[in-house]
Amino acid sequence: MFIADSLGLDFINSIATPVDTPFDWIADGDGLLRWLAQAKLAPPDVLDALKARAKPGELDHVAGQARDLREWFRGFVRKHMGKPLTPRALKELEALNRLLESDEGTSRIVLHHDDGDAFALQRTRRWRSAGSLLLPIGEAMARVVCEESFSDIKACEGPACTLMFADHTRARARRWCSMAVCGNRAKQAAHRSRIKDRG
Secondary structure (H helix, E strand, O other), X not given: OOXXXXXXXXXXXXXXXXXXXXXXXXXXXXXHHHHHHHHOOOOHHHHHHHXXXXXXXXXXXXHHXXXXXXXXXXXXXXXHOOOOOOHHHHHHHXXXXXXXXXXXXXXXXXXXXXXXXXXXXXXXXXXXXXXXXXXXXXXXXXXHHHHOOHHHEEEOOOOOOOOEEEOOOOOOOOOOOXXXXXXXXXXXXXXXXXXXXXX
């Protein structure tokens, strides 16, 4: 369910009740690998290699860490959404900063063919352990903090929906995770209510 217009918020939405039944896309290690692949946060060959060399239960353990990180970030976002993020929030981000500091990323110069064979600086990561799978998730969450206006982060107004999103519409009037799901349900409910009131 990549509907949030922000990967860090989509990570929060990796457990959701979009219809009636809660579903956790990161319930285990395989789910974490699938979610990272769909989010394009790790190359497929890296995910395959980490899965092949993971010890029994190792990926499930990392998935548990990812779920803990997700719930911490959900609490942080819910606390601050709907209003500008203030400098006082920096202290609350210490756990995320510790995760980001553990990165063993490097940079290298490569040819960027889209710009007429111009040079570009490309950041790469050393994927030494299954735990390194948390790093791109941490970066996606950090981008929410640094690049999104918390005034524009909203929760879907669907009565049972738990999804969140960044409202990038011009009028900042987005109300639903998806018009096809929660928006249509609200329209149908309003229509039924009007018919009932008339009848």
